[in-house]
Amino acid sequence: MIKLENVTKRYASNDALNNLSLTIKSGELFVLVGPSGSGKTTLLKMINRLNEPTIGNVTIDSADVKSFDIRHLRQNIGYVLQAGALFPNMTVAQNAAIQLETLGWDRQKRDQRVAELLDRVGLRATLFMNRMPSELSGGEAQRVGIVRALAAEPNIVLMDEPFSALDPISKRQLQDLVIQLHRELATTFVFVTHDMSEAIKLADRLAVIHNGTLQQVGVPNEILAKPANAFVATFFDENDTQNIFLNQVVKAGFGQPSTEVGQVLKGTDTIFDWAAQLKTTPDLVIKVEQTTLRPVDLINYLASLEQEAK
Ligand SMILES: Nc1ncnc2c1ncn2[C@@H]1O[C@H](COP(=O)(O)OP(=O)(O)OP(=O)(O)O)[C@@H](O)[C@H]1O
Ligand SMILES: [Mg+2]
Numbered sequence: 001m002i003k004l005e006n007v008t009k010r011y012a013s014n015d016a017l018n019n020l021s022l023t024i025k026s027g028e029l030f031v032l033v034g035p036s037g038s039g040k041t042t043l044l045k046m047i048n049r050l051n052e053p054t055i056g057n058v059t060i061d062s063a064d065v066k067s068f069d070i071r072h073l074r075q076n077i078g079y080v081l082q083a084g085a086l087f088p089n090m091t092v093a094q095n096a097a098i099q100l101e102t103l104g105w106d107r108q109k110r111d112q113r114v115a116e117l118l119d120r121v122g123l124r125a126t127l128f129m130n131r132m133p134s135e136l137s138g139g140e141a142q143r144v145g146i147v148r149a150l151a152a153e154p155n156i157v158l159m160d161e162p163f164s165a166l167d168p169i170s171k172r173q174l175q176d177l178v179i180q181l182h183r184e185l186a187t188t189f190v191f192v193t194h195d196m197s198e199a200i201k202l203a204d205r206l207a208v209i210h211n212g213t214l215q216q217v218g219v220p221n222e223i224l225a226k227p228a229n230a231f232v233a234t235f236f237d238e239n240d241t242q243n244i245f246l247n248q249v250v251k252a253g254f255g256q257p258s259t260e261v262g263q264v265l266k267g268t269d270t271i272f273d274w275a276a277q278l279k280t281t282p283d284l285v286i287k288v289e290q291t292t293l294r295p296v297d298l299i300n301y302l303a304s305l306e307q308e309a310k
Contacts, residue, residue, distance in 0.1 A: 001026050002047055002156070002188065007056035009042050009212070016042040017053075018212040025205075026061075029182045029189045033199035034209035035235070040192045043209070044158050047190065048077045060156070075103065078149030078157040083165040085145055086133040092118070093129040096147045103152060117147040121177060139170035143177070150181070159191045163198070172243075172272060175201055196236045197243040200224065200268055208232050220268045221247075243270040246288045249301050255291040262287045274298060 002024040009017040017039045024030045032040050045051035046058050049065050058065045065073060086095045096117070097110040105113070115125035121143040133141060142162055149157050159178070163171045179202060182189050193199055199206045200220040208215040208223070208231075216228035224247060227233035247267030249255070262285035265274065269288075277284050278295055286293050 001061055002190070003057075003059045003062075004043070004046065004053075005057045005059070007043075007046065007053045007058065009039070009046075009051065010054040015212050019056075020209075020212065020214050022207055022214060022217065024188060024190060026188055027186055028204040029179070029191065029202055031191045031193060031199040031203035031206040032209060033193050033196055033206055034215075035194055038209045039212040040194075040209060041160055042212075044160055044190060044192050047156065047158060048074055048079060075099065075152055076155050078152070078154040080142070080145045080149045080157065080159040080162045082161050083138055083141060086136075086141055086148075088133050090133075091129065092123075092131050092133070092136070092144050095133065096144055096151060098148060099152045113151055114147060117150055118144075121146055121181075122173075123147075137170070138166050139174060142166065142170075142174060146174075146177070146181070150185070150187075154187065156188045156190065159189065161192055161194065164193070164195070171198075178202060197245075200245060201243050201270060208235065210235070224268070243272065245270055246274065246286075246293070249293065249297065250288055250291045252301060252304065254297040254301050255288070255293040258287050258290050258292045260285065260292065262292055264288075271298060271301070 004020060004022045007017055007020045008015060020043070032043060034040055042051055046053060047060070047065070049070060060068075093111060093114050096114045097105075100110045100113060111129070115129065118125040118128055123140060123143050128140070128144075133144075136144065145162065149159075163174050166174065175198060178189070178191070191202055200223075203220050205217065205219055206223065207217045210231050216223055216232050223232065224236070224245070227236065245267060246265055246269050249271065250267070263277065265286050265288055267288055274286060274293075275298065277286070278298070283295065
């Protein structure tokens, strides 16, 4: 469990965080979302002590982070940054094994671990181990960043807007990968984004932050259904939505009150999840909460967006 208690971060001209308290449970995929400058990175860096609170405490499993040996602390915390965080003069394998090398793993064991993880994130190890970062696409580079963060089997993985520079398709693929990896590993993920739709898609729970203060914490459905204040409501509406959620389709009035049971999907699944299912079963009927949706509803919904845009 990661706990921030009454944390304030004060700079000469402003407070980056203002008396913020937050608990992240062990093993959850926790998302921190807010606009640029709201304090997300400041908060994230307090967990691995790249940043220290001016006032307040940060604890991991009840121990103050200040009480840990800093090297030991960081070895237990993986860190994935925005694009461009690989060393350009090192191969994929060397980049991915940096932490393992510090830990004293021998070359053969390092290569074995990195190869296994590269395969797991969808990069064929035999093809990618010896490539240089300049020979990777943005999405591939971020996959290597994820491998590097996971290599030493950390208890916590911090991700700071790791997909914000990617095209929509790569972004969706990597979001799915994060969900899948989180499901497979018993690891706490703390994921930072300014994109509310990304937050809704990924999060077990999410926290909305604005001007260094916490606006709302909850599960995605709760926040979608009951935004705590005007900021949360407009932040969601104004956000560029790369993902459209099934409960938005329902809210827009499409579908019928559920009479028959179709394939059950969640309100926080996206229309892309739906489309993927239709690809294999074109006449699929789905049930979202109390509503039945048919393929024609998807077409009508998309047509209504097009009309709105005109
Ligand atoms: N070293 C610093 N000195 C002074 N002010 C700082 C410093 N670091 C951050 N800030 C300020 O603190 C606030 C929060 O910054 P932070 O980087 O945490 O925001 P963020 O939510 O991560 O934004 P973004 O989405 O743009 O990455 C901003 O107003 C920023 O200008
Ligand atoms: Mg930031």
